[in-house]
Amino acid sequence: MSAHLVLQNISYTTAEGRTLFESLDLSLDRMRTGLVGRNGAGKSTLLKLITGEYAMQSGAISQAGSLGVLRQAIQASDTRTIIDELDAAGAYQTIQRMISGTGTLADSAEADWTLESRLAEALEQVGLQGCDPMRNLSTLSGGQRTRVSLAALILKKPDIILLDEPTNNLDRDGRQAVVDFLAQWRGSALVVSHDRQVLRTMDRIVELSSLGLKAYGGNWDEYKQQKDKEVAVADHDLVVAQRNLAELARKARIVAERKARKDSAGKRSRAKAGLSKLILDAREDRAEKTTGRDRQLADRQRQKADLELQSAISKIEQIKPVSFDIGASKVPQGKTVLAFQNVTGGPDEQAPIIQRFSFTIEGGERVAVTGPNGSGKTTLLRLAIGELWPIAGRVHRSGPFAMLDQNVNLLDTEGTVLQSFKRLNPDSTDNDCRAALARFLFRADSALRPVSTLSGGEMLRAGLACVLGGNWPPDLLILDEPTNHLDLMSIAAIETALNAYDGAILTVSHDEDFLSEIGIGRRIALNEVV
Known part of the structure; x- marks a missing residue:
């Protein structure tokens, strides 16, 4: 029997009473499936239901074949080693005893003489060739530990694999190891990811939303093409709905004007005709009934048109990336906004990670800082904003600048979005603040939301609103891994905002698609881990 995983009529409600999804059906055969959707839609919950980490509330899951799970975060204790993570410590020790001549008859019977070659092959496949299986996990970076988890899957050869955001917090080489692993995988796979490079290795994309699951054949690029077509159709439907509602309103005005003229003429003719009151009242009653029927028909048509308009607007809001209106930074092209000397x-x-480093950034330039984890990228940003003072040399900043880190720490988590905006833009009036936040989709009461209740994407959008939505956007915007933990819709929104900004950008990011979308023109490479 071929390996498969079938989910039937799955529903889940959180302890707080929020329904994540209802009556979901999904079938996984021998293909790689990418699971996408907004943060909070329930993607990770769905994986935890499959693995049994969460108890089923309704529906059924049937599985044929073995299941392997890539853990998102490996705990690195002082005693746990690579071979422990590979779940082969016992078999490895047996082989070592046999090699050293201390093995027993039981060891001889149990020894797996293919283990060492399979270990070496698995570690080489994930870029850890030559790594000692007895090496402690605490000596590895987060990216290297993720590679060890990938090696464990290769070694176990499960029929079905589940991966939850496998490239989070990985550097470029770590991401590439995940991409290469998935590109070569020929079994069943369900992968939750917002990494477009990972999603390009998929055979299909399944989107989880409040409407349920929707499958799209093909990888990320084909999914994106289909979504673009959906946006075009939604745009057309919105225009048609707006036109229909406007036409009904125009016809209603014409009918009302005609009735007013007819009523006025009727009153004049009634006064002149000299007919009995009984006849006149009967005529008036018939006219009112006809008018009432016409009004009811018009009301039904208007309600139908209004529902179609609201449906079209709702669909646009669900599938179309937002756009932003950002003021000019007024920084001249060619003006030096940051210089390291x-x-x-x-x-x-005693051991500075940045040594004798020089570069300049000019107005309008878009520059990425690249390098493996531990090479000093975040340290360079801290030096750039003055959070760290150089031991030697000089950092020169010209004009206003702003930095958004992964946690958007410039926002006050004790206050509202509006309060953070006012604090960071003290020269803006209340109307200016409201208007600026509305341009970043914090309209009306949403501007009063506590910062502590915002999702990761909303936090970054609020941070961008605070630094780019004021009367004087900064000459230089500095970003540290801005797309980490964001869903695809949020990433698209951030890319749109940054493309509307005309100042200089200095960013650390391992997301190649993000760097391409925002027009990075130059890279500062920190290639060595110190």
Whole structure:
């Protein structure tokens, strides 16, 4: 029997009473399926139902074949080793005893002489060739530990694999290891990811929303083409709905004007005709009944047209990336906004991670800082904004700048979005603040939402509103891994906002699609891990 995983009529409600999804059906055969959707839609919950980490509330899950799970975060204790994570410690120790000549008869019977070659092959496949299986996990970076988890899947060869955001917090090489692993995978796979490189290795994309699951054949690029067509259809439906409602309103005005003229003429003729009151009242009653029927028909048509308009607007809001109106930074092209002159620095003055580093950024330039985890990218940003002072050399900043880190720490988590905006833009009037936040989709009462209740994407959007929505946007915007933990809709919104901004950008990001979308023209490479 071929491996498969079938979900039937699955529903789940949180402890707080929020329904994540209802009556979901999904079938996984021998293909790679990417699961996408807004943060909070229930993607990770669905995976935890499959693995049994969460108890089923309704429906059924049937599975044929073995299941392997890539853990999102591996705990690195002082005693746990690579071979422990590969779940092969016992078999490995048996082989080592046999090699050293201390093995028993039981060891001889149980020894798997293919283990060492399979271990070496699995580690090589994920870029950890030559790595000692007894090496402690605490000596590895987060990206290297993820690679060890990938090696464990290769070693176990499960029929079905589940991966939940496998490239989160990985550097470029770590991401590439995940992409290569999935590109070569020939079994069943269900992968929750917002990484477009990962999604390009998929055979189909399944989208989870409040409406349920919707499958799209093909990988990310084909999914994107189909979504673009949906947006075009939704745009057309919105225009048609607006036109229909306007036409009904125009006809209603014409009918009302005709009735008013007819009523006025009727009153004049009634006064002149000299007919009995009984006859006149009967005529008036018939006219009112006809008018009432016409009015009811018009009301039904108007209600139908209004529902169609609201449906079209709702669909647009669900599938169309938002757009932003951002004021000009007024920074001249060619003006130096940031300069490093032979800068040496870092948190540890005895072993500075940045050494004798020089570069300049000019107005309008878009520059990415690249390099493996641990090479000093975030340290460079901290030096750029003055959070760290250089041990040697000089950092020169010209004009206003702003930085958004992964946690958007410039927002006050004790207050509202509006309060953060006012604090960061003290020269803006209340109307200016409201108007600016509305341009970033924090309209009316949503501007009064506590910052602590915002999702990751909403936090970053609020941060961008605060630094780009004021009367004087900064000359330089500095970003540290801005797309980490964001869903695809949020990433698209951030890319749109940054493309509307005309100042200089300095960003750290391992998301190649993001860097391409925002028009990065130059890279500062930190290639060595110190």
